[in-house]
Amino acid sequence: MNNLTMWKRMLWKELRTGWLIGLYALALPIVLHTIRRLGGQAFITFQPVNLLLFWVALIAARKGSIKSEQGHIETHLPIQPIIQWIIGNVILMIAAGLIGAWAGGFLGYYLNKDVTVYLTAWMLFYSAIFAVSYLFGFIVNTWFALFVDLVWLLLFLAVLPKDDIVFMMICNTVLLAGSLVGTYHLHLTMQRVLIKRKQLVSTGVALIVLASLILAFIVANNNTESSDSGDFLVSPDDSYVVALGENPVTGDTVEMSDRVKGKTISRTFEHRSYLLGVTDRRMIYLAQQKPDSNEVKIIVWDSARNTLRQLASVPTGKNALANTRTPLIMFQPIYLSRGFVSSDARHALLITKSQAGGGIDLWLVDLVNNRSKILIANMFLSTYSVVWTSKKAVLSSYEKVIVEVDLQTWKAVVREIGEDAK
Amino acid sequence: MADNGRMAIETVRLTKRFGRQHVAVDNLTMSVPEGSVFAFLGRNGAGKTTTIRILLDLLNRTSGEARILGLDCVKDALEIKRRIGYVAEGQKMYDWMKVDEIIWFCKGFYEDWDDSLAAELKDKLELSGQKKVMDMSRGMQAKLALLLAMAYRPELLILDEPTAGLDVVVRRNFLEEIIELIQEEGRTIFFSSHIVHEVERVADWVGIIDKGRLVWCSTMEELKSSVKQLILSFDTPPTSFASIPDVLHIEKSGRQSAITVKGFSDETIAAAKVLNPTDISVQNLNLEDIFVAMVSKSEDE
16 A cells, blocks of 8 residues: 555544644634624733633644554554654644644734734744643653643743733743643643543533633623723823724724813724824824725824815835834834824824834825835834924934934934933 | 464563563463464453554563564564554544444555455444444444454454453354454464453464463363363362372362363373372363463462
């Protein structure tokens, strides 16, 4: 019998037994997307939920695998052990990696509309974890498995209250690795020690976890405001406050609250919007980009008349208003202001995600004549503020850098700030 | 039995240790002739399944040699799996597959798979093609496992406790069906069991293992002619039966003593007469009695 037939039969078997994981892998992004649309973003980015999502997949993956059961017909078939190993383990590793990527890494980037960068890395990471935990599965005894589970729990408790972002990032990786090994061992322990009808109970546990997730989401969703605060600005004369509320379902809402009269008016925008500036004349400037558009539009909402007008169209490329990150902070996007409008409302500095790398592009936009130019491409800055003069815009950043933009020549100069200049 | 002098299975000083203390198979030297129906008997935990798993390269041996059909059990494991059929104790299968699906699945691994034989076996064993494995009784599952092990006409069929867990009627039919099916073509069957009385009807060779050691290996005929029970009656029973050679088991009841011996001959009678019994009779034993006597002897030792 040729090897091809054996491969086909084994793959057929794996696909048939592994349909649950396949279904789960396909359903996961749809489910997550739906949850996000319904406003449950905080729920699905919560670490334990993330882990549960992966655990369910792992259990599903294990369901179809036949490993060391000497009484099973598969161990008696005349098949090269390497074929059996590849089909039985490598495919599961890839599957686990895929699921892990969805549930862990991909999810995070998916939520921030930046999906491709670390997908491969996450797949490799989860596959490696699966392989390691699989090997431990042979070596480990019950007590060791319980010990790992305990370490996982303690790590988890240690990390949760911390606010420090770098610490969180380091711990998250350790936590994730520990969690996977721990939960996998827990599953093995259940199979070996407690449960006779392994497949039935494993599936039951998976379903219970899934049902719990849905229930928890419903409860969490009922307790969540439909809109959360995204950004706000105060008018120069301090007479009113403009707040941006993000809502993926109904669209972003801009609220203008008059601090003197105590009145509030609002307007909802179909597309994701970012506040750029406000003037004393109740003009609110926003940046918007449609999902497939290559342009960022700068619009102004005249809240007194409740009219909208487009001022400029900037050819930034797609996805230019997505969150950016600095190279050091790989796993955590940094939320930046997307731009600033000069006090005379003639110019705007627009900050977009660079098309040339992982940094930002700095644009100068003439709001009167609808002109724009990229001044600096692919620059790395984290937080910044802008001071406008009649001829210049001076942007200073956390990285001890200032950028001087000449509004007449449309040129920018980057200077580093010395210690004495701080 | 096709007595061509070739051996289907051969082990030489085969040993398997688990840890430092437990010896599951102890210096097992055994030969199973081609064409025989070989019953490998032993109590639970005697080492039957361990031996079979070593033969099939499912377990590593500690020392010794093991060959099947002249092939080394480790180096030629793949070739061996192609040429033999194996049904494990409580054989597990993909319970979500239908009978026809699992037949199709297994067919992909054997060049010599015979579709017509598979169909014939399916009929004979009354298996429904559309029934899922999980919906079948243990008896039917055992029959399916047998079909899957036989449909490529293996030269040797190894059955590890094939009837364990089946009820009496199913057990009886099952063994008879196996013998009928495979012996038609003069192939070898090696099967382990601890249900001894059922083996007697079907086996022509017997190996008895106890505590990992082979305590007997011969044809059924030789075994039965060798192991007999002497019933001795006395006016005054003797304190010792040491004069009788190769005693396996002694049972005293008043003035009568039942002595089971192996290697029975005229010399055994002569040795018994030295004890001055008032009466001597010789009884043939069934396989179960012989087996009990053999393992009791081992226990005494």
